[in-house]
Amino acid sequence: MTAVASELKQTPLNDAHRKMGGRMVDFGGWDMPVQYPAGTIAEHLRTRTHAGLFDVSHMGEIDVTGPESIQFINRLTSNDASKLIDGQAQYSALTTPQGTVIDDLLVYRFASDRFMLVVNAGTTEKDWDWILAHRGDESVELKNVSADYCQLALQGPDALNILQGLTSTALAEIKYYHFTEGQVDGTDAIISRTGYTGEDGFEVYATAGKAEQIWNRMLEEGAYGSPEGVLPCGLAARNTLRLEAGMALYGHEIDETTTLLEANLGWICKLNKGDFIGRDVLAKQKEEGVTRRLVGFEVTERGIARDGQDVLIDGARAGTVTSGSPAPYLKKNIGMAYVPTEFAKEGQEIQINVRGKLTGAEIVKVPFYKREK
Amino acid sequence: MANVPEDLHYSKDHEWVRVDGDVATVGITDYAQNSLGDVVYVELPKADEQFNANESFGSVESVKAVSEVFSPVSGAVVEAHESLGDDPEKVNTDPYGEGWMIRIKMSNPGEVDSLLTAAEYEDFTKAETE
Structure with missing residues (x-):
């Protein structure tokens, strides 16, 4: 399956990747850099020891707003969104009636009536269709805003210091799996202390039009080009980093044939929160064992x-x-x-x-x- | 731009051959190592193993992929570059030198003539990239 480059979807950083010598590949229909000239091993190690910068703008974002947002999200996902406070994010999953996985995702709570779901790139359309098909009578408004955002992940022990040079938000005060709305290099952004590498770090969501500016400023602030500076990282390093950190990748560890309990994701299955899609199967599986x-x-x-x-x-x-x-x-x-x-x-x-x-x-x-x- | 030394012969599977009498030294090209990325593992045959032209004699693995390597010529292995076991990255850093993989005693040295010249290989890789 090799699609022609022009048919592939592009993030707002496509030109930047090409200019920096990124080797572009078809990743689930997206034209993405698998590595940069430094190579996967260097990118991986730099992220562990200093900092790595990842374009993850291909991820999908879905806004859920309205007075019954919590009820709606809790019915479709396995974790308990009612436990979130404003400014907190949660790892969760969209489940099938069989307790298997439509997708894993992050649930961000901005306010009791305003949430954002961040889903995988290759499954965004499937998730969106699933979510629309499972609308109930909760009073919610749904919007697929994936194309509006760029998402940059700055990861590694130096990530905080680098990003702090571009924002007046006190980053050290943001706890792990929390976020805040602020500015990065003068642009409105969601600054989230999350990641997919096993390191401390941040994921920054901003308007797609500012992607290249923020990307370049992060590289500059991170002393890209110096021996201990930030390195732009491709999908290959993103994969090896998440694997070392033991994190599941949709389509590999989890999919529509694996249940959350089989995948050791019982910690995001809140069986006592009330009913959700697949709950009964998961409860039975928990009782009987996998x-x-x-x-x-x-x-x-x-x-x-x-x-x-x-x-x-x-x-x-x-x-x-x-x-x-x-x-x-x-x-x-x-x-x-x-x-x-x-x-x-x-x-x-x-x-x-x-x-x-x-x-x-x-x-x-x-x-x-x-x-x- | 990938380095393609003038004095070598090339296969369409991206191996190079250096001929010295009836012994051919074989490795993978700069273009190939660059496409593979960081090489972390090289599997090579033992001495005396026989291969036909275009037969797989081993594999090269990068972080993300496995690639078989094919012998461009027929013959018996006289030496495998075993130190690549400890330093597989030599395939990346010096593909035409310290990154060599096997030396093979050719049973049909005429096979070399059907391989690509440097100029032909360069055109071939350009066509592949476009």
């Missing part, structure tokens, strides 16, 4: 596990690798996979069928990487 579970593994022999490869236990096929990759910071080959629950324990030896070669691996604790706080 038959398979998502685990993390480390390859113990030479070889790199890749997405889609078979997992074998005691010589028999037992599951599938959902994500497999070298882990640039840990300098190991790691992955995640579904295995039968009885084997889903640390220390369990498994094998991965790496293109015909059975390669030893061991189930380990997730996250693989946890930053020091």
Whole structure:
């Protein structure tokens, strides 16, 4: 499936990526940089040690407003939006009646009657259709505002200092998974202390027209070009960073065939909050236990596990690798996979069928990487 | 712009061949290493293994992808560059030098004539990028 570049959707930073030597690929219908000239390993390591800047403008944003926004969101998602306070964000999921996953998302609460849902790029249209198809009688207004926003993720231990140079908002006062409305380089922005790398950092939402200006100012403020300066990072580094941090990627660890409980996302299943789509199935599954579970593994022999490869236990096929990759910071080959629950324990030896070669691996604790706080 | 040394022969699978008598040294081109990205793992054959032209003799893995490498010529491996096991990044930093992969004793040295010249390979990669 190779679409012509001109048919692909572009973020407002498309020209900037090309100018900086980003290698562009088709990512779920979007023309996105998979890496810049520094390379995936350098981008990954710089994000862990200093800072990385990611264009995530392809993500979708949906505004939910109206007096019954909480009821509406709580009926469609698994986490409990009624627990949010103004200026707080929550990881959650849109669920099917089977307890499987339409998408994972962030729910932002601006006010009791004003929310924003941030969804994955490749699923934005599907999510939007799903949300419209599941409108009930709650008094809400829904708006797909994905094209209005750019979203830049500045991640890493230096992210706060860099961003602080571009805003008068006191960033240190924003707690993890909280956000505030302020200005970045003179432009109105939502400044959110969230990310997908396992590092401290911020995600900044602003009007699409200001994307390149803010991007360039972040690079400048982050001393891009110096040995310890910020590096622009492509999708490959975004993937290896989230994998080391043990975070699920939609279409890999979770999709419409996996339930939240199987994916170890029971912590976003608030079964006692009231009814929501798929609640009964998830409650039953919680009571009876799941038959398979998502685990993390480390390859113990030479070889790199890749997405889609078979997992074998005691010589028999037992599951599938959902994500497999070298882990640039840990300098190991790691992955995640579904295995039968009885084997889903640390220390369990498994094998991965790496293109015909059975390669030893061991189930380990997730996250693989946890930053020091 | 990718580096394409004049004195080498090239395959459409992006391998290069340096001929010295009946021994051919084989590696992947600058264009190939650049497309792959950071190489983290190289799998090579053992000495004496036989390969036909265009047969896969090993693989190169970057962070994001696996790519097979094909022998542009037929023959038996006289030496595999085993130190790439510890320093796979040499494939990125010095693809035509320290990044070489195997030396093969050619059973049919005439096969070299059907490979691309530097100029032909350059045109070939340009066409692929466009």
